[in-house]
Amino acid sequence: MTDHTPASSARRIVLGVAGGIAAYKACELLRRLTEAGHEVTVVPTAAALQFVGETTWAALSGRPVRTEVFADAEQVSHVRLGQQADLVVVAPATADLLARAATGRADDLLTNVLLTARNTVLMAPAMHTEMWQHPATVANVATLRERGVVVLDPAAGRLTGADSGPGRLPEAADIAAVAESLLAEPDHAVRAAAGDLRGRRITISAGGTREALDPVRFLGNASSGRMGVALARAAALRGAQVRLVTAHLEVAVPSGVAEVVPVSSTADLAAAMRTAQSDSDILVMAAAVADFTPGAANQTKIKKSGDEGLSMELVQTTDVLRTLVTERTRDDQLIIGFAAETPTAEHSLRELGHAKLARKGCDLLVLNDVSGGGVFGAPDNELLLIDAQGEDGPWTGPKEALAHRVWDRVVALADKAH
Ligand code: CTP
Numbered sequence: 057m058t059d060h061t062p063a064s065s066a067r068r069i070v071l072g073v074a075g076g077i078a079a080y081k082a083c084e085l086l087r088r089l090t091e092a093g094h095e096v097t098v099v100p101t102a103a104a105l106q107f108v109g110e111t112t113w114a115a116l117s118g119r120p121v122r123t124e125v126f127a128d129a130e131q132v133s134h135v136r137l138g139q140q141a142d143l144v145v146v147a148p149a150t151a152d153l154l155a156r157a158a159t160g161r162a163d164d165l166l167t168n169v170l171l172t173a174r175n176t177v178l179m180a181p182a183m184h185t186e187m188w189q190h191p192a193t194v195a196n197v198a199t200l201r202e203r204g205v206v207v208l209d210p211a212a213g214r215l216t217g218a219d220s221g222p223g224r225l226p227e228a229a230d231i232a233a234v235a236e237s238l239l240a241e242p243d244h245a246v247r248a249a250a251g252d253l254r255g256r257r258i259t260i261s262a263g264g265t266r267e268a269l270d271p272v273r274f275l276g277n278a279s280s281g282r283m284g285v286a287l288a289r290a291a292a293l294r295g296a297q298v299r300l301v302t303a304h305l306e307v308a309v310p311s312g313v314a315e316v317v318p319v320s321s322t323a324d325l326a327a328a329m330r331t332a333q334s335d336s337d338i339l340v341m342a343a344a345v346a347d348f349t350p351g352a353a354n355q356t357k358i359k360k361s362g363d364e365g366l367s368m369e370l371v372q373t374t375d376v377l378r379t380l381v382t383e384r385t386r387d388d389q390l391i392i393g394f395a396a397e398t399p400t401a402e403h404s405l406r407e408l409g410h411a412k413l414a415r416k417g418c419d420l421l422v423l424n425d426v427s428g429g430g431v432f433g434a435p436d437n438e439l440l441l442i443d444a445q446g447e448d449g450p451w452t453g454p455k456e457a458l459a460h461r462v463w464d465r466v467v468a469l470a471d472k473a474h
Contacts, residue, residue, distance in 0.1 A: 066093035067239050070137055070173075072146035072166040073113070074153035075103020078182040078225035082147050083108060085228040086116050089145075089235065097137060099123070099166045101153065125165050134165055138172030145235055146170075148182035148225045149207075151193050157205070158196035176238045176245040178206045180231050185221030206238065206248045208293070211311040226311040233286075233310070233456050234293055240457035247294055247460070252467050254295030259332035260288050261343035261376075263303035265322045268353035269368070279344035281305035283394075283437065283455050287342055288313050290459035299336070301328045303343050322346050322373035329376055333383065338466060340392040341377045342422075349373050381417040388473045390466060393418040396426040409442045419443060419469055422462055441465050 069089055073082045079100070089096045098113040098121050105123065113121045125134045138144065146153060146166070153166070157179075162168045170177060179200065187193055188210060197207050208231070211224040225231075238245050262284020266274040285307050288300045292312025299315040303325055309316050317332075319325045322345050333339060348370035358366065377393045384391065393416050397408040409423040423440045437455050441448040441462065451461045 066095060067142035068140055069094050069096045069235070070141045070144045070169055071096050071098045071117075072144060072149075072153075072169065073098060073100040073104040073108070074146060074148055074150040074166070075101050075106060076148040076150045076182050076225075077107060078148040079104045079107035081225050081228055083112060083116060085145070085147055085231050086113070088228055088232040090117060092232070092236065095119070097141075099137065099169055101164055101166050103150075103152075122165055125162075125168055127165075134162075134168035135172050137165075138169040139174055141169070141173055142175050143235060143239055144169060144173045144175070144177045145180070145231065146178070147180035147231055149179040150181070151183045151187040151190070151196075154179070154181060154193060154196045154200065154207075158199040176206065176242050177204075178208070178231075178235060178238060178245075180208045180226055181210050181223075182225035183210070183223050184219065185223045188223045201249050201251065204246060204249045206234070206245050206293070208234065209312060224311075227308070229308060230289065230311045233289060236454060237286075237290065237293075237456035237460060240454055241460055244290075244457070244460040244464075247464070247467075251295030253291055253463065256291075256296045256337045256470070257299070257335060258291050258296045258338045258340065259299045259301060259329065259336040260284050260291070260340040261301040261303065261319075261325060261329060262288065263305045264344040265303045265325055265346045266320050267322065267346045267349035267373070268320075269350055270354040270356065270358045272357055275346055275348070275350075275370075276304070277344045277346065279304075280307060281343075282307050282435070283459070284340070284342035285310060286455040286459035287340060287462060289456070290463055294463060296338075299332060301325060301332065301343070303345075322349060322376065326374045326376045326379065329380060330383070333380055333389075336389065338390045338392065338470070339380055340394075341380070341418075342394050344396065345373065345376060347373055375416075377416050377418060388470075390420070390469055390473060391418045392420045392422065392462070392466065395421050395423045397423065398427045399425060405440065406442075406447070409440060413442050420462075420465060443469065 096117050098117045110121045211226045212222045213224045263281035264277040264279035266276045288298050289310040292298045298313045300313045301317045317328045351371045395412045399405040413421040420443045438452045440450045
C-alpha cells in the first residue's frame with residue numbers, strides 16, 4: 057500500500073479548478089505547490105477539462121484525477137478528500153462555481169469537497185468584469201466570506217478578448233504565497249475572510265533606498281523588500297486598499313495592491329510618503345532607508361586618481377518616519393515603524409527597540425535582529441512587536457505569516473483609536 061502521508065512541513069492540498077480560460081494558469085500554481093513539497097490532489101470540474109485535460113493534471117500532480125462523485129466510489133473520495141485536506145484552493149473559481157458553492161450544491165466532486173472541507177478554503181475568482189460585478193456574484197462572494205471562505209479579489213487587467221477590468225486570476229505566485237500563509241497560520245483565514253482591514257487605506261514602503269554617488273554607483277542596502285511585500289499582500293487579503301511605495305524590490309508586487317509608487321532615494325521616498333499621508337489611515341515604513349547621502353551626486357563618473365583612495369562627505373537624510381509622526385494631523389492615523397537592530401552585550405534587542413520607539417514616536421515598532429545579516433532576502437524572520445501597551449512576540453516564521461501577526465496588532469490598535 058502506498059503511504060500518502062506527506063512530510064512534516066508538507067501538507068495535503070486539494071486544488072479545485074473550475075471551467076474558465078484561466079484554468080491553464082492553475083498548472084503553474086500546481087507546480088509551485090508541489091515543488092514546495094505539498095501533496096496536491098487536483099479536482100477539476102467537467103468544464104475545466106474543456107480547457108486543460110486530465111492527463112496534464114495527473115502528470116503535474118503525480119496523483120489520480122477525478123471529476124465525478126461516482127468514480128472510485130469504494131474510496132468515498134467525495135467525503136475523504138475534503139475531510140483530509142489541510143487547505144482547499146479553488147483557482148480559477150468561476151461565477152458558476154461561486155454560485156454553486158454559495159448555495160451548497162453537491163453536483164460534482166469539487167462541490168462535494170467544498171461541503172466536506174474541515175480546514176481553510178481559499179478561492180481565487182476569475183471571470184469577465186460584468187460577471188464579477190453582477191449583484192448575484194457579489195452576493196455569493198459575500199455569503200462565502202461570511203462563512204469563512206477566503207475569497208481573493210481578482211486582479212485588474214487584460215481579460216480574454218479585447219476587454220479589460222477586474223476579473224483576472226491573480227498570479228500563481230500570489231495565490232501560492234497566500235496559500236502558504238494560510239497553511240502556516242490557519243487562524244488568519246478567519247480574519248482574512250472577515251475582511252478586518254476592509255475600508256482602510258494603507259500605504260506601505262518596502263525595499264531599500266539608493267543614494268546616487270555618480271551616474272553608475274550608489275549607496276544601498278541589503279533589503280529585498282520581502283517583508284514589506286508580505287505586509288502588502290496580507291493587508292490586501294484582509295480587504296485593505298493598499299498603496300505600495302517601492303524602493304528597489306527584489307520580489308514582485310502582489311496582484312492585490314491597488315497602487316504602486318516607485319521611488320529610488322530617501323528624498324523620493326520622503327516625498328511619496330508625505331503625499332500619501334494626506335489620504336492614508338495607516339502608514340507603514342518597512343523600507344530600509346539610507347541614513348546618509350552624498351547630497352549632490354557627481355554628474356560624471358568618479359575617476360581613479362593615481363593610487364589615492366576616495367573620501368567623500370556624506371550628509372544625513374531626512375528621517376521619514378519621524379517626519380510622518382511630527383506632521384500627522386489626524387489622531388486616528390496609525391504610523392508603524394520597523395527597526396533593524398544589532399544587539400550588543402550592553403544593549404539587548406528589547407532595550408534598543410524601546411529606545412527607538414520613544415525616539416521615533418510611532419504607534420507600533422516592528423523589531424528584528426539583523427545580526428549577521430541573515431534576515432535580508434530570507435523567507436523567514438523573527439519579529440518582536442512593541443507599542444505603548446507592551447510587547448507582543450517574539451514571533452518566528454515565514455514573513456508571509458508574520459505579516460498577519462503585524463496586522464493583528466494593528467487592527468487592535470486601530471479599533472482602540474476609533
Ligand atoms: N527610517 C526613516 N528614515 C530614515 C531612516 C529610517 O523613515 N532616514 C525608518 C525606517 O523605515 C524604519 C525606522 O525608521 O521604519 C527605523 O529604521 P532603522 O534603520 O532601524 O533606524 P534609524 O532611524 O536609521 O536609526 P539608527 O540607524 O540610528 O538605529
